[in-house]
Amino acid sequence: MPEYQAAKLLRLHFTERDRFHGKPLYEAIVEKCRELNIAGATVFRGLEGYGDTAEIHRSHVIRHDLPILVQIVDSAENIGRLLPVVEAMMDKGLIAISEVTTRRIQKADESSA
Amino acid sequence: MLSKGAAKKVTIYLNEDTQRHLGPLYESILSFLMNKGVAGATATRALAGFGAHRELHTPKIEVLAEHLPIRIEFIETAEKVDEILPTLYDMVTDGLIEVQDTNVVKIAMKEKRAAAAAEPHTRKAGTAKLMRIFLGEADRWHGEPLYEAIVKQLRMMEIAGATVYRGILGYGAKGHTHKQSFFHVVRDMPIMISVVESEEKLTPAASMVEGMIQDGLIVISEVEIVRLANSIPPEEDAIARIPGR
Numbered sequence: 229m230p231e232y233q234a235a236k237l238l239r240l241h242f243t244e245r246d247r248f249h250g251k252p253l254y255e256a257i258v259e260k261c262r263e264l265n266i267a268g269a270t271v272f273r274g275l276e277g278y279g280d281t282a283e284i285h286r287s288h289v290i291r292h293d294l295p296i297l298v299q300i301v302d303s304a305e306n307i308g309r310l311l312p313v314v315e316a317m318m319d320k321g322l323i324a325i326s327e328v329t330t331r332r333i334q335k336a337d338e339s340s341a
Numbered sequence: 342m343l344s345k346g347a348a349k350k351v352t353i354y355l356n357e358d359t360q361r362h363l364g365p366l367y368e369s370i371l372s373f374l375m376n377k378g379v380a381g382a383t384a385t386r387a388l389a390g391f392g393a394h395r396e397l398h399t400p401k402i403e404v405l406a407e408h409l410p411i412r413i414e415f416i417e418t419a420e421k422v423d424e425i426l427p428t429l430y431d432m433v434t435d436g437l438i439e440v441q442d443t444n445v446v447k448i449a450m451k452e453k454r455a456a457a458a459a460e461p462h463t464r465k466a467g468t469a470k471l472m473r474i475f476l477g478e479a480d481r482w483h484g485e486p487l488y489e490a491i492v493k494q495l496r497m498m499e500i501a502g503a504t505v506y507r508g509i510l511g512y513g514a515k516g517h518t519h520k521q522s523f524f525h526v527v528r529d530m531p532i533m534i535s536v537v538e539s540e541e542k543l544t545p546a547a548s549m550v551e552g553m554i555q556d557g558l559i560v561i562s563e564v565e566i567v568r569l570a571n572s573i574p575p576e577e578d579a580i581a582r583i584p585g586r
Contacts, residue, residue: 237473237560258510260380268558270475270515274507299533299558302476328562331547335555 232329236307240314241279242321257314261300266325267332268312270326272297279322301330342418343448345499349422350443353413354392354428355436367411370432374415376423382415394436411570416443417561446497470543471564472536474550475513475556479529488532491550495536500546506533513558537566 240257248256254271261269274295300310307325317322367384374382389399390410398408419423422440429438474491476477482490488505495503508531538546547559 232559235560236563254510259511262512268475268511270508270511270513270533272533273509276563277412301558326562329559330558330560331551331556333551333559334559 233333234304235301235328235330236304237326237328238300238302238307238310238314239324239326240318240321241324243279243293243298243319244296245293246296246319246321248317252297253317254298257317257327260317261279261310261315264306264310264313266300266306267292269298269300272299301328343416343421343445344418345445345448347419348416348443348445350416350441350583351422352439352441353433354439355411355413355433356392356398357386357409357411358407359433359435361432365434366434366436367413370413370429373505374425377421377426379415379417379421382413384411384413386411389453393417393435399506416445426552430552442576444563466565466567469537469564470540471562472538472543472547473560473562474536474549474554474557475527475535475560476532476533478532480532480555481554482555487554488534489536491553491557494549494553495546496509498542498549500538500542503534503536506535507531508533523580537564538553 242253244252244254258269258271273341274297277295279295300307300311310324311323353364353370355370357365357367363367371382371384387398387410391397392410395448396408398410400409426438426440476487477487478486480487492503511531513531536543536546542572543561547561550559
């Protein structure tokens with residue numbers, strides 16, 4: 229696969245309840261990624277899970293506290309730039325980094341019927 | 342054993358009333374094929390037709406109705422066809438045999454799958470590749486959602502499995518933020534498809550996906566797999582894993 233380039237995949241695990249300056253932490257992180265010109269970020273909400281607090285996070289009538297996963301793919305350099313910023317924003321949670329190879333696909337829009 | 346890919350399709354044209362050993366020829370051909378272990382054969386009676394005798398066989402005229410054309414078709418591997426063709430050549434005393442190249446896309450066997458489920462599980466560990474495909478929920482492929490089309494294609498390629506995730510927020514390829522809003526009717530949330538397969542099977546799958554997506558990202562990483570799997574021998578595995586829809 230010659231057109232694939234080496235990159236880093238950053239995964240941040242925390243919960244829906246985590247906040248940063250009054251707004252959900254995942255929103256704040258995505259905004260920060262845009263600010264730092266990171267290629268892209270995607271937030272996923274889990275159905276159920278638990279972490280280091282050993283507390284099961286699941287949907288509840290009055291309390292929404294589901295696990296959140298933020299995935300970011302960018303060059304090692306950009307991830308290195310983002311990492312200290314994100315670390316400072318997260319109170320608790322987990323950060324996982326893996327080595328990946330990526331290919332960005334962007335074709336002309338003519339045949340997208 | 343017939344499997345996906347290149348195969349031969351044999352078509353035999355004969356008359357309903359052509360006899361062999363006091364029975365109809367098509368019946369003895371079918372039983373011969375069954376005894377030889379041919380994957381499957383179908384005999385169909387035609388509506389009308391003519392052949393070497395330059396006589397139009399049609400059910401409209403009672404006398405001619407007894408000579409309606411019969412067509413027997415079966416699909417087998419090239420080796421198997423080579424093995425049985427000399428005998429068929431000998432058997433068809435009046436008619437025509439045609440062989441053509443064909444491509445088997447799917448062979449599904451329902452009963453086999455049910456039997457396989459009862460087998461004990463085994464652990465299979467090793468290294469594999471994990472492919473993540475990032476795209477948008479609103480991306481289309483010939484009118485259907487792109488993520489659905491990709492999953493269907495992956496299934497046809499017999500990729501072990503694929504899972505589609507819908508994100509709740511994100512940005513990337515298109516530069517705009519995907520966010521669920523009360524006022525938005527059209528949903529365009531981020532979608533991620535994850536696929537785990539061996540490298541040799543994932544490489545063609547990745548190029549297939551590359552061809553399908555207009556705008557997106559493919560991320561591939563090395564993973565270790567620890568899987569619980571049915572202990573089906575590999576060649577049967579391929580068939581058993583295709584469920585009948």
